Amino acid sequence: MSTMYEVLPGPEHFLPPAAASMGVRLPDPGQAHIHGKIVNEDDAMEAAARQFLSAKVPTIFPGPLVLWAWNEKAAKKATAIRHLYETIKESVTPSQQAMLIPMPDYRPKYPKINPEIEINPNHPNLTIWHNKIDACMFVGVHCHQANLSLKIIRGGTYCYTIAMCAQAGHEDAMVSFRDATADKIMRLADWVKKLKGSVEPPKD
Amino acid sequence: MSKERIKIAPEMFDIMPEEYQDLVDRATYGKEGRGWKDIGTSKELIEEHSLCAGCPESMAFRYILASLPAPEDTVMVGSTGCTSLVFPHVGVHNIHSLFGNQNAIASGLKRALSVRFPGQVKDVVVLAGDGATVDIGLDMTLQAWFRQEKFTTICFDNELYANTGGQESGLMQKGFVAKMAPVGKTFEKVKLPEIARESGCHYVVNCTVSKPNLVEKVIKNAIHVAREIGPTYLQLYTPCILEIGKNSMEGLQEMRDSEKPTERFAYKEYVSDEAKELLTELAAKEKERKAAAKKQLAGKA
Numbered sequence: 001m002s003t004m005y006e007v008l009p010g011p012e013h014f015l016p017p018a019a020a021s022m023g024v025r026l027p028d029p030g031q032a033h034i035h036g037k038i039v040n041e042d043d044a045m046e047a048a049a050r051q052f053l054s055a056k057v058p059t060i061f062p063g064p065l066v067l068w069a070w071n072e073k074a075a076k077k078a079t080a081i082r083h084l085y086e087t088i089k090e091s092v093t094p095s096q097q098a099m100l101i102p103m104p105d106y107r108p109k110y111p112k113i114n115p116e117i118e119i120n121p122n123h124p125n126l127t128i129w130h131n132k133i134d135a136c137m138f139v140g141v142h143c144h145q146a147n148l149s150l151k152i153i154r155g156g157t158y159c160y161t162i163a164m165c166a167q168a169g170h171e172d173a174m175v176s177f178r179d180a181t182a183d184k185i186m187r188l189a190d191w192v193k194k195l196k197g198s199v200e201p202p203k204d
Numbered sequence: 205m206s207k208e209r210i211k212i213a214p215e216m217f218d219i220m221p222e223e224y225q226d227l228v229d230r231a232t233y234g235k236e237g238r239g240w241k242d243i244g245t246s247k248e249l250i251e252e253h254s255l256c257a258g259c260p261e262s263m264a265f266r267y268i269l270a271s272l273p274a275p276e277d278t279v280m281v282g283s284t285g286c287t288s289l290v291f292p293h294v295g296v297h298n299i300h301s302l303f304g305n306q307n308a309i310a311s312g313l314k315r316a317l318s319v320r321f322p323g324q325v326k327d328v329v330v331l332a333g334d335g336a337t338v339d340i341g342l343d344m345t346l347q348a349w350f351r352q353e354k355f356t357t358i359c360f361d362n363e364l365y366a367n368t369g370g371q372e373s374g375l376m377q378k379g380f381v382a383k384m385a386p387v388g389k390t391f392e393k394v395k396l397p398e399i400a401r402e403s404g405c406h407y408v409v410n411c412t413v414s415k416p417n418l419v420e421k422v423i424k425n426a427i428h429v430a431r432e433i434g435p436t437y438l439q440l441y442t443p444c445i446l447e448i449g450k451n452s453m454e455g456l457q458e459m460r461d462s463e464k465p466t467e468r469f470a471y472k473e474y475v476s477d478e479a480k481e482l483l484t485e486l487a488a489k490e491k492e493r494k495a496a497a498k499k500q501l502a503g504k505a
């Protein structure tokens with residue numbers, strides 16, 4: 001009998017498999033997945049909010065699709081993301097540090113990126129290591145670049161990954177939503193607010 | 205018009221790295237009459253470069269990017285070589301193509317853009333080395349010209365394969381010995397500008413990049429002619445100082461020496477009759493625009 005592959009925090013070391021190749025399926029509309037298992041969207045909302053509240057450095061990585069106001073929807077999502085970030089910041093204890101770090105584009109930047117202020121999909125681990133990020137959410141990153149980054153993160157770090165995907169979701173994240181809208185991001189912020197104080201903060 | 209398309213979401217502005225904020229606030233996207241004189245007073249469309257210190261290709265890039273008439277509506281197509289290391293730093297849409305394929309990619313791209321955005325200006329500009337243009341990609345280069353594809357081909361001619369350590373190229377001079385071509389070139393430098401003319405290019409220039417105002421003029425002409433009429437070709441001498449044994453500061457002099465009237469990069473230009481007509485028209489319009497701007501400025505004073 002085969003056991004199901006679970007999408008869990010790494011380090012999974014060099015070349016972690018694409019979760020899809022290990023049999024992980026994408027959720028249908030209204031659903032999400034946690035560690036590769038299909039769940040109701042609300043279950044995933046709760047799981048993501050708990051991760052933000054229990055991490056030392058909960059971080060949101062907005063990508064080009066939401067950093068640039070290229071249409072009205074994108075601008076609305078940016079507002080919602082900022083709101084989610086502010087909510088996390090207000091909901092964590094002083095020993096935790098919420099961060100909002102952009103992925104402005106996907107080019108390989110030479111000679112190096114500045115990991116304090118940005119993340120690059122070709123070596124996302126640099127930003128995660130530098131800031132000791134232990135839980136992160138991708139939003140507004142094109143599918144291919146998100147998949148690439150999520151795998152690299154699983155390969156080389158212990159960071160917990162969440163994908164707020166505008167399309168069909170990401171197998172390679174530990175929690176993935178699909179069909180992201182500004183409202184959905186606001187709902188996640190509501191979950192964070194709701195669970196504030198009820199989640200054990202990280203131990204040093 | 206164009207700046208509308210490169211707005212950072214207001215809630216995200218403060219977290220964006222400075223160079224992106226600068227691109228939005230101080231770059232010359234959409235500026236009428238943009239040109240090399242903007243360098244130093246506005247944000248350039250090139251951030252840093254990863255070429256050798258003093259490489260003339262870096263000057264060429266800066267002048268070209270400052271001179272594109274509509275960078276926000278331009279897609280550049282590059283190919284493998286030293287130039288391809290620069291494209292990741294460039295604030296203009298660009299596609300890296302498989303070595304030599306650049307003119308085939310550009311053909312498809314230009315056609316697709318005209319279908320997707322009918323009636324809108326979309327410039328396609330190929331920028332590749334001499335190895336990519338004249339040797340491995342010669343088929344694609346020529347076929348695009350034969351077919352009268354409406355885009356500009358720019359060749360950074362450093363007369364060898366620089367990025368792979370100095371192999372012989374078709375544009376290398378006869379007799380030249382390079383690090384990886386120890387026997388010396390046995391045949392003449394390929395006359396690509398002449399071939400370009402015979403293959404249907406409407407505007408062809410062979411020159412160095414020693415003079416920014418000249419680079420601006422030929423880039424604008426080439427792009428406008430490609431936009432309206434058909435293929436154009438610029439062969440720009442960007443010497444590989446590393447391979448010819450020059451120091452960082454000597455690239456400019458090398459170009460000046462090579463553009464003397466009897467030398468191989470003496471300014472040479474071919475303009476078809478159709479292109480001449482168009483350029484005369486555009487020059488008249490530009491004159492009018494400048495006069496009106498001057499008048500407006502005087503009115504304000």
Ligand SMILES: Cc1ncc(C[n+]2csc(CCOP(=O)(O)OP(=O)(O)O)c2C)c(N)n1
Pocket residue numbers: 284285286287302303332333334335336337340360362364365366367368373
């Ligand atoms: C299909 C293919 N063939 C060969 C190569 C190896 N290659 C990389 S760069 C290069 C030479 C580039 O020369 P040129 O086009 O003159 O550009 P330069 O580096 O001189 O600017 C070659 C042969 C490659 N990358 N792809």
Ligand code: SF4
Pocket residue numbers: 254255256259260261286362366367443444445446447
């Ligand atoms: S190898 Fe030559 S062409 Fe390439 S960056 Fe260095 S000097 Fe320029």
Ligand SMILES: [Mg+2]
Pocket residue numbers: 285333334335360361362363364365366373
């Ligand atoms: Mg070359």
